[in-house]
Amino acid sequence: xxxxxxxxxxxxxxxxxxxxxxxxxxxxxxxxxxxxxxxxxxxxxxxxxxxxxxxxxxxxxxxxxxxxxxxxxxxxxxxxxxxxxxxxxxxxxxxxxxxxxxxxxxxxxxxxxxxxxxxxxxxxxxxxxxxxxxxxxxxxxxxxxxxxxxxxxxxxxxxxxxxxxxxxxxxxxxxxxxxxxxxxxxxxxxxxxxxxxxxxxxxxxxxxxxxxxxxxxxxxxxxxxxxxxxxxxxxxxxxxxxxxxxxxxxxxxxxxxxxxxx
Amino acid sequence: xxxxxxxxxxxxxxxxxxxxxxxxxxxxxxxxxxxxxxxxxxxxxxxxxxxxxxxxxxxxxxxxxxxxxxxxxxxxxxxxxxxxxxxxxxxxxxxxxxxxxxxxxxxxxxxxxxxxxxxxxxxxxxxxxxxxxxxxxxxxxxxxxxxxxxxxxxxxxxxxxxxxxxxxxxxxxxxxxxxxxxxxxxxxxxxxxxxxxxxxxxxxxxxxxxxxxxxxxxxxxxxxxxxxxxxxxxxxxxxxxxxxxxxxxxxxxxxxxxxxxxxxxxxxxxxxxxxxxxxxxxxxxxxxxxxxxxxxxxxxxxxxxxxxxxxxxxxxxxxxxxxxxxxxx
Numbered sequence: 001x002x003x004x005x006x007x008x009x010x011x012x013x014x015x016x017x018x019x020x021x022x023x024x025x026x027x028x029x030x031x032x033x034x035x036x037x038x039x040x041x042x043x044x045x046x047x048x049x050x051x052x053x054x055x056x057x058x059x060x061x062x063x064x065x066x067x068x069x070x071x072x073x074x075x076x077x078x079x080x081x082x083x084x085x086x087x088x089x090x091x092x093x094x095x096x097x098x099x100x101x102x103x104x105x106x107x108x109x110x111x112x113x114x115x116x117x118x119x120x121x122x123x124x125x126x127x128x129x130x131x132x133x134x135x136x137x138x139x140x141x142x143x144x145x146x147x148x149x150x151x152x153x154x155x156x157x158x159x160x161x162x163x164x165x166x167x168x169x170x171x172x173x174x175x176x177x178x179x180x181x182x183x184x185x186x187x188x189x190x191x192x193x194x195x196x197x198x199x200x201x202x203x204x205x206x207x208x209x210x211x212x213x214x215x216x217x218x219x220x221x222x223x224x225x226x227x228x229x230x231x232x233x234x235x236x237x238x239x240x241x242x243x244x245x246x247x248x249x250x251x252x253x254x255x256x257x258x259x260x261x262x
Numbered sequence: 263x264x265x266x267x268x269x270x271x272x273x274x275x276x277x278x279x280x281x282x283x284x285x286x287x288x289x290x291x292x293x294x295x296x297x298x299x300x301x302x303x304x305x306x307x308x309x310x311x312x313x314x315x316x317x318x319x320x321x322x323x324x325x326x327x328x329x330x331x332x333x334x335x336x337x338x339x340x341x342x343x344x345x346x347x348x349x350x351x352x353x354x355x356x357x358x359x360x361x362x363x364x365x366x367x368x369x370x371x372x373x374x375x376x377x378x379x380x381x382x383x384x385x386x387x388x389x390x391x392x393x394x395x396x397x398x399x400x401x402x403x404x405x406x407x408x409x410x411x412x413x414x415x416x417x418x419x420x421x422x423x424x425x426x427x428x429x430x431x432x433x434x435x436x437x438x439x440x441x442x443x444x445x446x447x448x449x450x451x452x453x454x455x456x457x458x459x460x461x462x463x464x465x466x467x468x469x470x471x472x473x474x475x476x477x478x479x480x481x482x483x484x485x486x487x488x489x490x491x492x493x494x495x496x497x498x499x500x501x502x503x504x505x506x507x508x509x510x511x512x513x514x515x516x517x518x519x520x521x522x523x524x525x526x527x528x529x530x531x532x533x534x535x536x537x538x539x540x541x542x543x544x545x546x547x548x549x550x551x552x553x554x555x556x557x558x559x560x561x562x563x564x565x566x567x568x569x570x571x572x573x574x575x576x577x578x579x580x581x582x583x584x585x586x587x588x589x590x591x
Contacts, residue, residue, distance in 0.1 A: 071387070072383075072422050072424070072425075073383035073384055073386065073387040073422065074383075074384075085420060086382065086383060086419075086420050086421055086422070087420060087421055087422040087423070087424075088383065088422050115500070116500070117499070117500045117501075148424065148499050148500055149499055149500070149501070149502055149503035150424070150459070150499045150503055152503055157503065160502055160503025160504065161502060161503055161504055162501070162502050175501050175502075177496055177501065179496050183391060183394030183395050183398050183399070183429065183432075184341060184342060184391055186390070186391075186394065186425045186428055186429070189428060189498065189500060190500060190501055192500070192501070223398075237502070
């Protein structure tokens with residue numbers, strides 16, 4: 001059940017989103033959910049829907065960007081924007097705008113190679129960039145370190161934490177674990193994916209696949225004699241939409257105030 | 263890598279560096295291939311020598327002259343570096359003492375060594391692989407503490423340690439957890455942060471020395487209390503920012519039934535009586551199951567006879583006795 005200010009939403013709200021859009025799909029799942037999903041205002045709900053849509057779009061775009069798969073010991077990045085560190089992560093170069101550096105990954109994907117756990121934060125950063133705009137985004141992120149879930153800024157820290165849910169929505173991060181992975185290839189220990197809302201999931205190195213296809217690929221990288229198959233965990237990773245909504249409101253207010261002053 | 267006992271080639275690598283080693287080896291091989299191979303096969307030669315000379319071994323076609331130890335080490339290294347997917351040579355069902363000894367030699371003589379430049383990361387990746395094989399395939403508990411220390415050394419040097427942590431947590435050995443817990447007392451704040459993330463108990467790093475000491479003692483008590491019931495969760499940094507690497511099994515703790523960390527299954531079959539106890543335990547709400555698991559453990563450590571009597575009570579009576587019992591404890 002979906003409640004906004006403790007009331008169900010009216011049909012007109014739903015109709016504003018075209019059938020088949022990510023926002024509409026998410027709303028329909030929320031309304032049918034056995035959980036009670038509460039929002040303080042329609043603006044807050046709209047913000048989450050927009051950000052979910054942006055996450056899905058960023059995942060789709062990243063899958064088409066030419067970004068390659070490389071293990072951390074062989075990772076690489078465009079040196080115009082990023083400094084590759086010896087643990088395989090990418091640090092935003094001093095004097096470079098975060099917005100330009102994130103956009104470059106999507107524009108010049110072939111100049112980048114990394115693991116799936118790095119690709120997921122890239123998706124989130126791009127989605128935030130699209131929703132917040134350059135000015136607010138660059139204020140939020142004066143520095144960025146792209147590696148895996150251990151290195152997330154406070155604004156995205158919740159994306160790294162998996163939580164139990166009964167309501168799976170487009171834009172959610174899921175994880176397919178491979179408990180019997182071959183120690184020779186620990187990069188196949190599991191796959192981080194974004195739910196694209198159409199039965200397919202984006203996982204870096206795999207592209208846009210069904211869960212069954214990803215499970216099959218992971219199973220092929222188990223040690224000889226393995227007994228356990230790879231499987232999808234029932235948990236999800238999500239941004240702290242409420243916190244980001246507050247940030248968003250603040251950034252809009254600041255921009256308006258700035259225009260009034262200038 | 264011990265300089266004194268490192269063999270001729272190891273001493274050259276230690277004192278004159280990689281380029282000098284390559285030159286010496288090449289000129290020796292040009293005169294006498296057997297002599298060059300013999301230097302490599304010297305039992306005191308450390309693995310980093312083989313690592314450095316792998317391109318020369320390939321170029322000179324010396325494989326057939328290598329000792330079994332060196333052949334295995336070369337194969338493991340090539341597999342990791344060249345990403346030859348497919349069936350591993352070291353399949354788990356084919357345990358061999360020769361393979362194990364070669365892996366231990368690679369780890370023992372290689373773990374403290376650091377090549378320069380990008381080769382460092384590739385070397386670390388091979389060490390990660392060797393560590394994972396020793397733990398996963400050979401259940402080698404002897405290397406766990408050394409691996410725990412290596413994780414922190416790599417962190418200090420800005421090197422990648424995530425696959426090493428993954429390898430380490432293919433086991434749930436209390437000795438490794440204790441070794442990590444020592445870093446809660448480190449003066450290096452980043453060590454403390456990492457130790458807190460790697461250990462059970464929430465991931466938040468202690469803020470000062472007093473809090474660190476309390477957390478350290480609390481972790482040691484946790485390990486002592488839950489050691490026989492630990493299992494590997496499979497979580498890691500590739501999956502989540504707050505992985506719980508190992509946890510304890512409440513049912514095992516309640517029954518006092520040690521489990522296998524990998525399979526989370528009892529080491530000995532359950533008796534009919536234990537099945538019955540488990541059935542009533544599983545019917546309880548989550549909060550009461552936690553209470554009984556903790557109380558069961560506390561009571562049997564304090565008074566085994568009283569525990570035997572308590573476990574034969576009905577579930578509701580067990581819960582009441584546990585609530586009262588904890589008040590007294």
